Amino acid sequence: MTDKVFSFPPQLRLRKPSEYKKVFTRPVKSSDAYFTLLAVRNEFNHPRLGLAIAKKIIKKAVDRNMLKRTARESFRLQQHELINIDVVVMARKDALNASPEQLQKSLARHWLRLVNRCESYS
Template sequence: MRRNRNLSKSDFRKVFADNVSSADKDMVVLAQRNQFYYSRLGLAISKKYASRAVDRNRLKRVIRESVRLNQPLLSSLDIIVINRKGLVKRSNKEIFMALDRHWQKLNQKFN
């Protein structure tokens, strides 16, 4: 949904300035509590590590779907996902599994 997107520059700045992070070799996930009952997602998918538009769009689609499926676990969070070099080479299933690990880790840190 549109309301679940982190679009403004100030939202990104707030999360980058004060966050809880979870990282692996393929991605970094930053999160911060928000005042809403739902989570908001921001994506920083770099052309440097995903040069083709089709790859960037696939990554964004998979990440958005993972957030949608884990909405109860991620309520009231502003989340930013940043790709690293190897993420584009991973299958959708591998990305889903990695994101599930990140969501569990963030849930433990916030609860």
């Protein structure tokens, strides 16, 4: 019996600047009013998440942290549906005025969109 583990261990995170740079060079993009997600295929057998919530866009640390928690939680729940991609999540200013439910729905659409686009490119 294969039980899915819904954790977020360090191997599912982008940590080094070189890993982020790889995603920013030639990404597959997905955008809406709340988020912009960039993705590229990786050589691992699991997806990885990076967060780039700019202080210039989202001024308060409390708000940035809330958006990061929302993105991490959404990724944690969707990780088994994703292919082997590296994803960087960037927030937009409108994300501050959105409810947590709207943000979760937005991210769910982005995960599906990125999987479809990355599969078609590779």
